[in-house]
Amino acid sequence: xxxxxxxxxxxxxxxxxxxxxxxxxxxxxxxxxxxxxxxxxxxxxxxxxxxxxxxxxxxxxxxxxxxxxxxxxxxxxxxxxxxxxxxxxxxxxxxxxxxxxxxxxxxxxxxxxxxxxxxxxxxxxxxxxxxxxxxxxxxxxxxxxxxxxxxxxxxxxxxxxxxxxxxxxxxxxxxxxxxxxxxxxxxxxxxxxxxxxxxxxxxxxxxxxxxxxxxxxxxxxxxxxxxxxxxxxxxxxxxxxxxxxxxxxxxxxxxxxxxxxxxxxxxxxxxxxxxxxxxxxxxxxxxxxxxxxxxxxxxxxxxxxxxxxxxxxxxxxxxxxxxxxxxxxxxxx
Numbered sequence: 241x242x243x244x245x246x247x248x249x250x251x252x253x254x255x256x257x258x259x260x261x262x263x264x265x266x267x268x269x270x271x272x273x274x275x276x277x278x279x280x281x282x283x284x285x286x287x288x289x290x291x292x293x294x295x296x297x298x299x300x301x302x303x304x305x306x307x308x309x310x311x312x313x314x315x316x317x318x319x320x321x322x323x324x325x326x327x328x329x330x331x332x333x334x335x336x337x338x339x340x341x342x343x344x345x346x347x348x349x350x351x352x353x354x355x356x357x358x359x360x361x362x363x364x365x366x367x368x369x370x371x372x373x374x375x376x377x378x379x380x381x382x383x384x385x386x387x388x389x390x391x392x393x394x395x396x397x398x399x400x401x402x403x404x405x406x407x408x409x410x411x412x413x414x415x416x417x418x419x420x421x422x423x424x425x426x427x428x429x430x431x432x433x434x435x436x437x438x439x440x441x442x443x444x445x446x447x448x449x450x451x452x453x454x455x456x457x458x459x460x461x462x463x464x465x466x467x468x469x470x471x472x473x474x475x476x477x478x479x480x481x482x483x484x485x486x487x488x489x490x491x492x493x494x495x496x497x498x499x500x501x502x503x504x505x506x507x508x509x510x511x512x513x514x515x516x517x518x519x520x521x522x523x524x525x526x527x528x529x530x531x532x533x534x535x536x537x538x539x540x541x542x543x544x545x546x547x548x549x550x551x552x553x554x555x556x557x558x559x560x561x562x563x564x565x566x567x568x569x570x571x572x573x
Contacts, residue, residue: 246534246537246538247312247313247527247528247531249541250312250313250531250537250541251312251527253308253541253544254308254309254312255513257301257302257304257305257308258305258509259505259506259509260301261299261301261302262505262509263414263502263505263506264294264298264301265295265298265299265301266410266411266415266505267411267415267418267498268291268363268415268418269338269363269366269367269411269414269415270363270367270413270414270415271288271290271291271363271415271418271419272338272359272360272362272363272415273360273363273408273411273415274287274412274415274416274434275287275288275356275359275360275363276356276357276360277434278427278430279426279427279430281352283426283427283430284356286423286566286567287423287427288342288345288346288359289566290418290419290423290566291418292342293558293561294559294562295339295342296339296342297554297558299335300555301551304547304548304551308540308544311532311536311537311540312531312532312536312537312540313520313527313530313531313532314530314532315386315520315521315525315529316521318386318387318388319381319383319386319388319521319525320377320381320388320521322387323376323381323388323390323394324376324395325392326393326395326396327369327373327376327395327396328373330365330366330368330369331366331369331373332366333362333365333366334362334363334364334365334366334367334369335362335366336362337358337359337362337365338358338359338362338363338366339362340358341355341356341358363411364408367404367407367408367411368404368405368407369404370404370407371400371403371405371406371407372400372401372403373395373400374403374407375397375399375400375402375404376395376400377516378399378456378457378460378512378516378522379399379400379456379457380457380522380523381394381521382394383521383524383525386525399449399452399456402445402449402452403449405445406446406449409438410442410504410505412438413435413438413439413442413485413501414498414501414502414505416431416435416438417431417435417485417497417498417500418498419431420432420435420489420494420497420498421495421497421498422566423565423566423567424565424567432489432492435489436486436489439482439486439489442504443482446478446508450475453515457522457523459522459523460515460516463514463515471514474507474508474510474511474514475507475511477503478504478507478508478511481503481507482500482504484496485497485501485504488500
C-alpha cells in the first residue's frame with residue numbers, strides 16, 4: 241500500500257513536470273518553427289527576444305521530469321530508451337542546435353542566416369521528435385522478459401509521423417498565440433493572421449489521430465467507448481478551447497488566445513493519460529510494475545519536495561520581471 245501511494249505521488253509529479261515542459265517550452269519551440277516565415281529580419285529579432293529570457297528555464301521541466309522518471313520508474317528507462325534512442329537523440333540534437341543559435345545569432349553578421357536556420361531547424365526537429373515519441377508510446381512497445389525486443393526504427397511508423405506533425409502544428413499554434421500576447425504592430429497582425437489556419441491544421445490532424453488511435457490499440461478503444469459518458473468530456477472541453485481561440489482571434493483579444501491554447505493542450509494531455517492509465521510501458525507494464533523500491537522513492541521524493549517550490553518560484557519571478565510587450569530594438573540581449 242505504501243508503494244502504491246508513493247507511485248501515485250511520483251506519477252503526479254512527473255505528469256506535472258511533463259505538462260509544464262510542454263506548455264512552457266512548447267511556445268518557444270513554436271516561435272522557432274514559425275521563424276522562417278516571419279515578415280522581416282527585424283521581426284525575427286523581436287520573436288527571438290520574446291523568448292530569450294525564459295527559454296533555458298523552461299527546459300528545466302524536461303530535466304526534472306526525466307530525472308524523476310529514472311528515479312521512480314527505472315523499468316521505463318530500460319525499455320523505452322532502447323526503443324526510442326533515435327527519436328530521443330533527434331530531440332536532444334534539435335534542442336542543442338536551437339540553444340546554440342540563441343547565443344550566436346545576435347552576435348553574427350555575415351553568418352546570421354545560418355543561425356536562423358539552426359534555430360528554426362532545431363525547433364522543428366525537436367518538436368517533431370517529441371510528437372513521434374508520443375505516438376510510439378500510444379502504439380506500445382514490444383517486450384520480452386522485461387526488455388525491449390523490437391527494432392531500432394519500430395517507433396517510426398505512419399501513425400507516429402502523424403503525431404509528430406500534430407505536435408509540430410500544435411507548438412506553432414502556441415508560438416503564434418504567444419506572439420499575439422507579447423508583440424504589437426505588424427508582427428502581431430501577422431500572428432493573428434496565421435493563428436486560425438494553424439488552429440484548423442491542429443484540429444484536422446488531431447481528428448485523424450483520434451479516429452486512428454482506437455485501431456492502433458484495442459485497450460484504448462474499449463476504454464473510450466466503454467466510458468463514453470465520462471471520458472468524452474475531455475474532447476468536448478478541447479473543442480470548447482478551440483472555439484475560444486477562434487473567437488478570441490476574431491475579436492482581437494491579446495491574452496486569451498494563448499490561455500485557450502494552453503487549455504487545448506491540457507485537455508489533450510489528460511485524454512492521453514486516461515487512454516493509457518495505469519500503463520507506463522504499454523501494453524504490459526503498469527505504474528507499479530515499473531516502480532523502484534519504496535525506500536528509493538521516499539528518499540528522492542523528500543529532496544524533490546524542496547526543489548519543485550524553488551523552480552516554481554524562480555519561474556514565476558522570471559515571467560513577472562519580463563512581462564509586457566517586446567518591441568523592435570528591445571530585448572534581453
